[in-house]
Amino acid sequence: MLSERRLQVLRAIVQDYVGTEEPVGSKALTERHNLGVSPATVRNDMAALEEEGYIAQPHTSAGRIPTDKGYRLFVDKLAGVKPMSPPERRAIQNFLEGAVDLDDVVARTVRLLAQLTRQVAVVQYPSLTRSTVRHVELLSLAPARVMLVLITDTGRVEQRVIDCPAPFGETSLADLRARLNSRVAGRRFTDVPSLVEDLPEAFEVEDRGTVSTVLSTLLETLVEENEERLMIGGTANLTRFAHDFPLTIRPVLEALEEQVVLLKLLGEAKDPGVTVRIGHENAHEGLNSTSVVSVGYGSGGEAVAKLGVVGPTRMDYPGTMGAVRAVARYVGQILAES
Amino acid sequence: MLSERRLQVLRAIVQDYVGTEEPVGSKALTERHNLGVSPATVRNDMAALEEEGYIAQPHTSAGRIPTDKGYRLFVDKLAGVKPMSPPERRAIQNFLEGAVDLDDVVARTVRLLAQLTRQVAVVQYPSLTRSTVRHVELLSLAPARVMLVLITDTGRVEQRVIDCPAPFGETSLADLRARLNSRVAGRRFTDVPSLVEDLPEAFEVEDRGTVSTVLSTLLETLVEENEERLMIGGTANLTRFAHDFPLTIRPVLEALEEQVVLLKLLGEAKDPGVTVRIGHENAHEGLNSTSVVSVGYGSGGEAVAKLGVVGPTRMDYPGTMGAVRAVARYVGQILAES
DNA sequence: GTCTGGCACTCGCACGCGCCGAGTGCCAGG
DNA sequence: CCTGGCACTCGGCGCGTGCGAGTGCCAGAC
Numbered sequence: 174m175l176s177e178r179r180l181q182v183l184r185a186i187v188q189d190y191v192g193t194e195e196p197v198g199s200k201a202l203t204e205r206h207n208l209g210v211s212p213a214t215v216r217n218d219m220a221a222l223e224e225e226g227y228i229a230q231p232h233t234s235a236g237r238i239p240t241d242k243g244y245r246l247f248v249d250k251l252a253g254v255k256p257m258s259p260p261e262r263r264a265i266q267n268f269l270e271g272a273v274d275l276d277d278v279v280a281r282t283v284r285l286l287a288q289l290t291r292q293v294a295v296v297q298y299p300s301l302t303r304s305t306v307r308h309v310e311l312l313s314l315a316p317a318r319v320m321l322v323l324i325t326d327t328g329r330v331e332q333r334v335i336d337c338p339a340p341f342g343e344t345s346l347a348d349l350r351a352r353l354n355s356r357v358a359g360r361r362f363t364d365v366p367s368l369v370e371d372l373p374e375a376f377e378v379e380d381r382g383t384v385s386t387v388l389s390t391l392l393e394t395l396v397e398e399n400e401e402r403l404m405i406g407g408t409a410n411l412t413r414f415a416h417d418f419p420l421t422i423r424p425v426l427e428a429l430e431e432q433v434v435l436l437k438l439l440g441e442a443k444d445p446g447v448t449v450r451i452g453h454e455n456a457h458e459g460l461n462s463t464s465v466v467s468v469g470y471g472s473g474g475e476a477v478a479k480l481g482v483v484g485p486t487r488m489d490y491p492g493t494m495g496a497v498r499a500v501a502r503y504v505g506q507i508l509a510e511s
Numbered sequence: 512m513l514s515e516r517r518l519q520v521l522r523a524i525v526q527d528y529v530g531t532e533e534p535v536g537s538k539a540l541t542e543r544h545n546l547g548v549s550p551a552t553v554r555n556d557m558a559a560l561e562e563e564g565y566i567a568q569p570h571t572s573a574g575r576i577p578t579d580k581g582y583r584l585f586v587d588k589l590a591g592v593k594p595m596s597p598p599e600r601r602a603i604q605n606f607l608e609g610a611v612d613l614d615d616v617v618a619r620t621v622r623l624l625a626q627l628t629r630q631v632a633v634v635q636y637p638s639l640t641r642s643t644v645r646h647v648e649l650l651s652l653a654p655a656r657v658m659l660v661l662i663t664d665t666g667r668v669e670q671r672v673i674d675c676p677a678p679f680g681e682t683s684l685a686d687l688r689a690r691l692n693s694r695v696a697g698r699r700f701t702d703v704p705s706l707v708e709d710l711p712e713a714f715e716v717e718d719r720g721t722v723s724t725v726l727s728t729l730l731e732t733l734v735e736e737n738e739e740r741l742m743i744g745g746t747a748n749l750t751r752f753a754h755d756f757p758l759t760i761r762p763v764l765e766a767l768e769e770q771v772v773l774l775k776l777l778g779e780a781k782d783p784g785v786t787v788r789i790g791h792e793n794a795h796e797g798l799n800s801t802s803v804v805s806v807g808y809g810s811g812g813e814a815v816a817k818l819g820v821v822g823p824t825r826m827d828y829p830g831t832m833g834a835v836r837a838v839a840r841y842v843g844q845i846l847a848e849s
Numbered sequence: 850g851t852c853t854g855g856c857a858c859t860c861g862c863a864c865g866c867g868c869c870g871a872g873t874g875c876c877a878g879g
Numbered sequence: 880c881c882t883g884g885c886a887c888t889c890g891g892c893g894c895g896t897g898c899g900a901g902t903g904c905c906a907g908a909c
């Protein structure tokens with residue numbers, strides 16, 4: 174087991190490296206942090222930490238930098254989550270409250286996160302799975318063409334145009350609309366399939382085909398939209414770690430374009446609190462030299478989607494975690510209100 | 512005026528530079544293009560072209576590279592638009608036809624453009640201004656809370672939650688819905704204001720406040736959404752011009768995050784055909800070393816929105832213009848069908 | 850007049866070299 | 880177990896040099 178002081182040394186190394194972006198040596202450490210011991214002692218501790226795999230030397234006779242394992246220990250044991258200051262909180266709240274619709278909420282959240290953390294922000298749209306149906310609307314576009322509009326309690330709207338197997342009258346449409354809504358309004362999305370399965374039986378034979386088509390489209394919308402959409406922003410922040418250039422950011426940009434990858438990334442975080450995945454802990458290769466800080470957010474107590482940031486493993490974990498947590502909290506509030 | 516051969520020399524310089532990304536010298540030119548003259552002659556021509564400002568030397572005793580002015584001449588006079596090959600066309604069409612809704616159309620278009628041109632693609636959502644109202648839906652969420660859903664002929668859906676000044680009954684709501692739709696359905700968006708202005712008068716006094724609120728929200732939606740949304744993709748392609756690094760791509764990434772900037776950029780293109788803005792022709796500073804190739808697209812003959820790509824001034828203009836034009840054409844088709 | 854080959858000249862760039870200093874590991878002594 | 884001292888390592892930086900691509904100019908050919 175590592176002694177208390179060695180842990181302190183590791184903490185100091187992480188903090189310094191995050192600040193300076195340069196390998197940190199034993200002398201610099203003793204100067205900036207009053208550890209109460211000499212550089213030589215620190216050197217011994219560093220040797221031990223290196224032995225254990227928490228830090229590494231980029232080149233012989235250079236300072237040490239933390240490894241992924243080192244950051245992991247730092248995040249788990251050595252650092253807490255730095256709470257946002259009250260003025261910051263107020264700023265977050267104010268900024269988010271100006272949103273006019275769901276798209277706007279998400280867009281503002283992305284900007285906010287990117288600005289606060291100075292990193293790339295990723296926000297998943299509130300999921301349909303956990304949320305409830307507020308209303309289903311059916312509109313007749315043509316005799317045999319219907320538009321289905323699904324509105325969720327998170328303010329999300331999905332629409333599909335349906336070609337009906339047979340013409341469908343206005344009265345039948347109104348009937349279907351009414352029956353559908355009385356059954357599913359306010360219900361969990363996951364409950365919908367069983368709630369509507371016997372619905373075609375209530376209709377005239379000639380309309381049943383259309384009703385079935387509408388219902389299956391509705392269910393499809395549910396499933397399809399579980400492949401969530403998301404919004405990203407702050408990619409310009411990638412240029413901040415500009416030394417190790419194209420090599421580093423190229424794969425990151427590529428990964429960010431792959432929505433699937435990002436969704437999996439966010440999805441992996443099971444923890445109810447803030448989750449941090451460091452370097453190689455990320456399944457995707459392109460993100461092996463980045464860390465992902467994510468957390469679920471939701472309108473009620475429950476998480477309906479995730480948000481987070483992607484940045485270099487060398488990041489200010491406590492601050493980033495604090496910002497991510499705070500933003501998630503306020504987005505949840507906003508969603509609950511609307 | 513420049514002689515025919517000098518124009519050919521300029522064309523050759525542009526083509527070579529675009530291909531190799533390196534300043535091109537007189538000798539290399541005569542080798543790769545059979546101009547029928549010696550390097551010395553070409554040198555004289557180059558001196559003349561430089562005098563006129565079409566090309567420049569990055570350093571004394573290096574080859575020449577085209578200036579913005581040189582590219583401009585190239586685009587205007589020396590090169591056409593390279594049409595897509597039939598297989599390419601088919602691929603485009605197939606890819607776009609798989610889309611399930613408007614978001615998907617736009618998302619696919621972005622991916623396609625980015626892949627075809629290997630540059631950053633920008634696609635504006637079809638505008639509300641030029642399009643027509645397909646349907647307006649009103650839903651009662653609570654006694655004094657109404658959701659307004661606006662559906663356009665381009666398949667776009669916008670929604671707003673409205674807090675009413677007074678409770679608003681279901682029957683009044685149905686009445687308003689019916690009247691509203693009979694007036695605006697199928698009408699141009701720009702005509703809507705004058706079509707609905709006298710609508711409150713048809714209602715009971717106690718409902719007029721709510722009706723007015725709903726109407727003004729509707730009009731607001733129209734105006735607000737004229738600040739169009741857009742989708743971008745292919746940012747990873749920025750890393751391809753990787754020499755002049757962070758310096759170049761940083762401002763570009765920043766500009767790309769500013770939707771306003773991009774919209775202005777696309778909006779500036781008035782030409783009915785493909786528009787090319789080269790380097791400093793772009794108002795935004797961050798894009799001074801990039802070119803923007805854009806074109807309008809639309810469901811009918813009319814353009815309802817723009818799409819385009821952003822790339823280094825050193826780009827394959829004929830190919831890019833061809834790809835942009837082809838994609839715009841097929842997106843228009845898809846929109847008209849749905 | 851226009852084009853061509855030849856020639857001297859210019860510079861940017863890659864390469865090699867040596868110095869410097871930060872940082873290390875180890876050891877003997879407190 | 881900590882500390883100060885010491886020899887060693889090695890990456891980075893500045894400098895000088897040689898090379899070569901490319902130019903401009905000029906005298907001669909068609």
